[in-house]
Amino acid sequence: MNTDSAHRHPGQRGRAHLAQKLIGAIAVPVIAIAAALLAGAVFIAAIGQSPAVVYGILLRGTFGNFYGLGQVLFKATPLIFTGLSVALAFKAGLFNIGAEGQLYIGAFAVAWVGFTFSSLPGFVLVPLCILAGALGGALWGVIPGYLKARFGTHEVINTIMLNFIAMALTGYLVTYVYFVPETVHTQRIAAQAQIPRLEEFWPVFRGSPVNFSLFLALGIAVVVYLFLWKTKFGFELRALGLNPWAAEYGGISVRSGVITAMTLSGALAGLVGVDSVMGYKHYYEAGFSSGTGFMGIAVALLGRNHPLGVVLAALLFGALSYGGLVINAIVPKELVDILQAIVILVVIAGTNVFGKLALSLKKRSLV
Amino acid sequence: MFPPHDIRSASPSIPFVRMEGISKRFALVKANDCVNLDVGGGEIHALVGENGAGKSTLMRILYGMYRADSGRILVREKPAEIRSPANAIALGIGMVHQHFMLIPPLSVIENVILGSEPLKAGLVLDMRSAREKITELSQRFGLAVEPDTLVEKLSVGAQQRVEIVKILFRGAELLILDEPTAVLTPQETEALFTVLRKLKGQGKTIIFITHKLGEVMEVSDRVTVMRHGRVVGVVNTSDTSREELATLMVGRKVLLEVEKGPAARRNTVLELKDVHALGASKVPRLKGVSLSVFAGEILGIAGVEGNGQTELEEVITGLRKPSSGTIELLENDITTLSPREILKLGVSHIPEDRLKRGLISGFTVGENLILGSHFGSPYAGRVWLEGGSILKNAWSVLQRFDIRPQAPELPAGSLSGGNQQKLIVARELSRNPVLLVAAQPTRGVDIGAIEFIHRNLIAQRDRGCAILLVSADLSEILSLSDRIAVMYDGRIAGTVDAAHTNEKELGMMMTGVL
Numbered sequence: 001m002n003t004d005s006a007h008r009h010p011g012q013r014g015r016a017h018l019a020q021k022l023i024g025a026i027a028v029p030v031i032a033i034a035a036a037l038l039a040g041a042v043f044i045a046a047i048g049q050s051p052a053v054v055y056g057i058l059l060r061g062t063f064g065n066f067y068g069l070g071q072v073l074f075k076a077t078p079l080i081f082t083g084l085s086v087a088l089a090f091k092a093g094l095f096n097i098g099a100e101g102q103l104y105i106g107a108f109a110v111a112w113v114g115f116t117f118s119s120l121p122g123f124v125l126v127p128l129c130i131l132a133g134a135l136g137g138a139l140w141g142v143i144p145g146y147l148k149a150r151f152g153t154h155e156v157i158n159t160i161m162l163n164f165i166a167m168a169l170t171g172y173l174v175t176y177v178y179f180v181p182e183t184v185h186t187q188r189i190a191a192q193a194q195i196p197r198l199e200e201f202w203p204v205f206r207g208s209p210v211n212f213s214l215f216l217a218l219g220i221a222v223v224v225y226l227f228l229w230k231t232k233f234g235f236e237l238r239a240l241g242l243n244p245w246a247a248e249y250g251g252i253s254v255r256s257g258v259i260t261a262m263t264l265s266g267a268l269a270g271l272v273g274v275d276s277v278m279g280y281k282h283y284y285e286a287g288f289s290s291g292t293g294f295m296g297i298a299v300a301l302l303g304r305n306h307p308l309g310v311v312l313a314a315l316l317f318g319a320l321s322y323g324g325l326v327i328n329a330i331v332p333k334e335l336v337d338i339l340q341a342i343v344i345l346v347v348i349a350g351t352n353v354f355g356k357l358a359l360s361l362k363k364r365s366l367v
Numbered sequence: 368m369f370p371p372h373d374i375r376s377a378s379p380s381i382p383f384v385r386m387e388g389i390s391k392r393f394a395l396v397k398a399n400d401c402v403n404l405d406v407g408g409g410e411i412h413a414l415v416g417e418n419g420a421g422k423s424t425l426m427r428i429l430y431g432m433y434r435a436d437s438g439r440i441l442v443r444e445k446p447a448e449i450r451s452p453a454n455a456i457a458l459g460i461g462m463v464h465q466h467f468m469l470i471p472p473l474s475v476i477e478n479v480i481l482g483s484e485p486l487k488a489g490l491v492l493d494m495r496s497a498r499e500k501i502t503e504l505s506q507r508f509g510l511a512v513e514p515d516t517l518v519e520k521l522s523v524g525a526q527q528r529v530e531i532v533k534i535l536f537r538g539a540e541l542l543i544l545d546e547p548t549a550v551l552t553p554q555e556t557e558a559l560f561t562v563l564r565k566l567k568g569q570g571k572t573i574i575f576i577t578h579k580l581g582e583v584m585e586v587s588d589r590v591t592v593m594r595h596g597r598v599v600g601v602v603n604t605s606d607t608s609r610e611e612l613a614t615l616m617v618g619r620k621v622l623l624e625v626e627k628g629p630a631a632r633r634n635t636v637l638e639l640k641d642v643h644a645l646g647a648s649k650v651p652r653l654k655g656v657s658l659s660v661f662a663g664e665i666l667g668i669a670g671v672e673g674n675g676q677t678e679l680e681e682v683i684t685g686l687r688k689p690s691s692g693t694i695e696l697l698e699n700d701i702t703t704l705s706p707r708e709i710l711k712l713g714v715s716h717i718p719e720d721r722l723k724r725g726l727i728s729g730f731t732v733g734e735n736l737i738l739g740s741h742f743g744s745p746y747a748g749r750v751w752l753e754g755g756s757i758l759k760n761a762w763s764v765l766q767r768f769d770i771r772p773q774a775p776e777l778p779a780g781s782l783s784g785g786n787q788q789k790l791i792v793a794r795e796l797s798r799n800p801v802l803l804v805a806a807q808p809t810r811g812v813d814i815g816a817i818e819f820i821h822r823n824l825i826a827q828r829d830r831g832c833a834i835l836l837v838s839a840d841l842s843e844i845l846s847l848s849d850r851i852a853v854m855y856d857g858r859i860a861g862t863v864d865a866a867h868t869n870e871k872e873l874g875m876m877m878t879g880v881l
Contacts (some may be wrong), residue, residue: 230754232747239738242729248686249716249724250738251707 025304032302032346033316036339043338044331054327054335061326062319068326070198070208076311076318077210077279078103078272078289080217082296083303083310084224085137085268089155090305091228092261093241098144098159099269100293101166102137106270108170109136110277111284112178114189122192129193130216130274137270138263140166145262149255155262167287174286185285195279211279220271221307227264228307237261269293298344316343382444383408383541383572384429384460389438391424398424399435400596406541411563411573413583413604416593417616417813418784422576425593426543429574430462431455456483461534462543467526471519475512476501479533497536504535508565523671524555531562541572548582552671553841553874560586578616578814580609581842592616617814627825630849633662635698636802636833637683642692644678652678653689654857660802665824665834667848667865669841669873675857676837677719680806683835684716685709696802710739715800717791719807719837721784725791728780732770733761735779736794760797768793769819785816792820796827803827806837821847841870855879 041051062068082099089096096102109132117125144158178186195212199205228234239247240257248254272292277284299317303309320340324333384406391399399421406412416422427433429440431449440447442458449455455462469478476494479501485493498514505512510528518526527547534542544563548556563573563586575587583590584604592600592615600615613621637660646652652675660666670676681687683694685706694702701709718724726735737746737757745756761775770782770789779787792808805824809817824847828834838844844851845865852862853876860876 230752231750232742232752233750235734235741235747235752239727239730243723243727245723246725246727246738248706249684249718251705251710251742253705253707 025306025309028347028350029302029304029309029313032343032350035346036342039342040335040339043335047331049331054331057330058323058327062323066204067206067208068322070205070210071322072315072318073214074208074210074318075321076314077214077217077275078292079295079299079314079317080221080311081271081275082269082293083299083314084221084307085265086296086300087303087305087307087310088224088228088268089261089265090300091241092237092257093244094148094258094261094265095156096141096159096262096265097156097297098140098162098266098293099296100289100291101159101163102140102266102269103272103289103293104166104170105140106133106137107273107277107288108173108284109133109270110273111186111189114193114277115187118190118193120190125190125193126195126278129189129278130271133270133273134267135270136273138267141262141264141266141269142259145259148262149258163293170284171286174284184287185281185283188283189277193278194282195274197279209280211275213275213279216271216274218311220268221311224268225307233260269296298340301347302343381408382406383442385441385444386425386429387439387441389425389428389435389440391428391433391435397596399428401438402593402596402598404591404598405601406572406574407589408572409567409570410588411567411575411586413587413590414574414576414593415578415580415583415590415612415616417578417815419813420593420616421596422593423545426462426545426574426576429455430460430543456537456539459538459540460543461537461539461541463527463530463534463545463547465545465549467530469518469526469529472517474515474517475521475529476514478518478529479536483537500536501532504532507569508535509562522555523550524552524558527551527559528562539571541574542566543574543576545576546578547575548577548579550672552877553870554878556582580612583612584609594618613814621814621818625821625825625846627847628829630664630828632664632849633831635659636662636696637835638695639683640693640695642682642689642694644682644687644689646678652857653682655692656857656859658852658859658862660833660835662801662831662833663828664849665828665836665847667844667851668835668837668854669844669851669877670854671877672839674854676806676854679854680716680719680804680837683804684714707742713798713801715795715798715803717795717803717805717808719810721788721791726779726787729778731776732765732779732782732790733757733775735790736761736764738794740798764793764797767797785812788812789816789820792823796823799830800827800832803832803834804837805834807839808836809840809843841873844873845870853877
């Protein structure tokens, strides 16, 4: 045993451990992406195209010019919100499949406040709309949270059911109550509640709907990081996620922890409305999300439930999502669906395999 | 220090098993480093050492569960390739594991024949000859087992007898017993020793893994002592003493007896009045417990595990709500308070299951050290954690309690079992509690750490802390407690003065005889 050296250089072991943790965290996503690209290459070759050419176009079309970059950022923005939503719940040991429903309710709330209080000045209405989005999502999160805490019913089942209810409810409201004739969307929100596009300040992004809610998403990612790792509430949620028995022993209420985590998770998903309603469409449209909430699960998985990882994963999935349109002329855009699916499969399989590998590395480092 | 090989015994008459130069490495850990072991035919050979000394690894190699990296095994002087437990069984080697390998809903006879079913005409189960053989074996060796009883209806001691019958049924000549007394009452232990002597009398050979030195002295013929993967001594039991074995095991002199002065008993700290509670499966597990613990004393709770000790621990710390009765701490009713409110009143708790309750293995050492006081000063303000004071606390506790490695950033799960336990003990004691509920505080911890934990418990007592000590280890209860309450079937069967009782009396109370 060389515990003596550990005693003399206490910091070194900590740093070595940190480096190892970092490698462990990055290895799986990197391998997953590499595996996906490799498998994708086989498919591209199978339909008689050159993988190098297709990937070249994909890369140039997304990160190679400002318009493409703008499109990637635009696609990534809602994924950051839903990715953070799922990641925060995961950290507390909960699987929130309900981000989809939560974002519908949140987005509808944003729109409703936006067109109902249209006489308010912008500096009041904008924060009010953002708050409405968070509250709407939170409402749809607190329900399964409470049901789990009170009756022990599983959040996976309840969030799935609430997704259907959210879609039906918003669908009803937009069809029968707040509709603009011959459309499936509400009226427009007040002009002062709209969030400007980046192109208004940086013309290089011309044509891309990427807007300033991207910075809200990045800011929220920082807030989620600080919340989870620097506050006592985050400490409690992480404790709960890792070992609810020990958390209870340490004076942490499992019930209120579950409710808090689901509420916050729902609020994060609800903020998607800020991007899609205030920043993009300027009204609420039925079925606008088409799976952003579910993609959040993949984003959180690939991002290892860490806010920084979530942002990077959202960028990747955003790039793939827009990239599909770029390469559609040469290969079917479904190719990127395959790439996404492979990334997710490898991450899920890899988390177990590499988790064990990391564990044995850890053991090694202790000798 | 000691010479690496302190071998002064005569060699065994006819060696049954000889393991030569066995080495086994797991990643970078040398679990066995050139180990030699000679076990003579017809002897009871004790294999002792602290946790992690390599005893179990060596026995798993002998039983074919692991392959050695180097070295060879001779069975009856012939080189043997043991690739699997099936090979070992064919060579007459059988093993009783610490955790029994029985199927509870099946009968004794079904469990015994499982895997070596006697067949009639190669097809039909021959239950009659199996029953006859089991009856014969149990009579010959004094192993009272009833072939048709379901295993789930049996006591732990009886289940162990079934395990022994099972390996004898397969023709074992050498029996490896892995810490067989860890789960037994003193009476059951005595009965097991009688069986072992009978087995030896009929020519069977026994390897007995343990770290209880009293048992080594009582039942074994020769002892092999291991430390850090090496053999550090082979001695005849009649030529040695507990003190010498302990010194060999740990590598330095240890105090086996706890030094403690008389208790200065003061005011009542904890009082339970007729407490009833349901267990995890909604069956009553506490059936009217009344007891008091005073400041400055240690009240030991003795009893066979599963007689309500876990639930007692949990109702006091608020983790389980009693169905009736009251619990008072310093004359305040705490019956309905939450775990956090009870923590705040100065109650510390060393839980019996350290991995389930006591630690969050994914959290760092520093984070684990504030669990339970993370919500207030000095570790947190209204919102933010105070990183600086968390780290400062970690460094001071790690040094004060000598927890290795001294790295607050390391996940607690990467510490050794002994150091994890020290981490929990350190956290709970550094709060300076008014009441400490300590359940199995030294389970799975090596002798050096046991000595350390015991000294700290006594120091807390002398500081005026009231301590409720729950332990399955009677010698621990007897050496630490000032008073001893025995739990049997959810009730306190009796409370005795620790100075005026013995294992025998406690054992009878533990089984409901007294």
